[in-house]
Amino acid sequence: MTPSASEVRSTVTGIVARELGTPAETLTPDLDLRTLQGADSMKVLVMISRIERTYDIEIEDEDVFSLASVNDVVRVVLATLVATTV
Numbered sequence: 630m631t632p633s634a635s636e637v638r639s640t641v642t643g644i645v646a647r648e649l650g651t652p653a654e655t656l657t658p659d660l661d662l663r664t665l666q667g668a669d670s671m672k673v674l675v676m677i678s679r680i681e682r683t684y685d686i687e688i689e690d691e692d693v694f695s696l697a698s699v700n701d702v703v704r705v706v707l708a709t710l711v712a713t714t715v
Contacts (some may be wrong), residue, residue: 631710635705637703641680645699664711672673680706686713 638658645655649667662668677693680702686709696702
């Protein structure tokens with residue numbers, strides 16, 4: 630069963646907060662993550678890797694580099710989950 634958008638958002642927010650050392654409550658769904666201190670390309674790749682392992686998916690490279698917000702990540706995770714269950 631595919632998790633809800635709210636469940637994925639909560640998980641993604643937790644991963645981003647942990648990797649960037651930022652309080653989760655400051656990470657709004659539409660906040661541009663690229664503007665956060667410490668959000669360099671290595672941290673982004675670590676976050677994406679952790680998200681992929683959490684959901685047992687592989688996010689396409691072109692999608693990874695277009696992600697800017699938690700909502701963007703949630704959208705791609707849900708789409709990838711749906712595509713892999715078809």
